[in-house]
Amino acid sequence: MRKTYSRSHANRGAVLExxxxxxxQQYRNKGVADIRKIPTPVQITKHNGRTVTGYTTKGEWVDYVGVRDGKTIVFDAKETSNRTSFPLDNISEHQYEILNSWHEKGAQSFLLVSFTKLDEVYLLPAKLLQLYWEDARNGGRKSIPYVVFVxxxxLIKSDKGYVLHYLKSV
Structure with a gap:
């Protein structure tokens, strides 16, 4: 019997991240690349001795940035429970703009998209994202079909000792 569970909004993407x-960490340890997660901004509303109260604010950036072989890498991690497509509304306008801008300036820019119910992770290059994003803006489809990912x-998998060897595809 398969156990189902519900994740809160705050924990979406936590497994993939x-x-x-x-x-x-493995890439850093082996000297392959230095890629770091950009912390989620927090607005502190109250600080009372040991107790700090606050809330996360809307980030102005994407999840990850780094360097490999002198080349900039910038990407975001996204999850969907949808089996047939990846909804473009999972990406905010500012995230798309950053990925697109950095891609146009020569950075390796992409999304890592996890289809959670299929247990698959794909690397979606910025150039391909741009095609679907612009089409959606012009009244086209508001998602990327799963078959496009396939x-x-x-497809990103564990390989050569790396948990999720995505640099193999960059």
């Missing part, structure tokens, strides 16, 4: 963080993106 943990896998990426472990992989990034046929045009790299």
């Amino acid at each position: 943990r896998l990426i963080d472990m992989t990034n 046929t045009e993106c790299d």
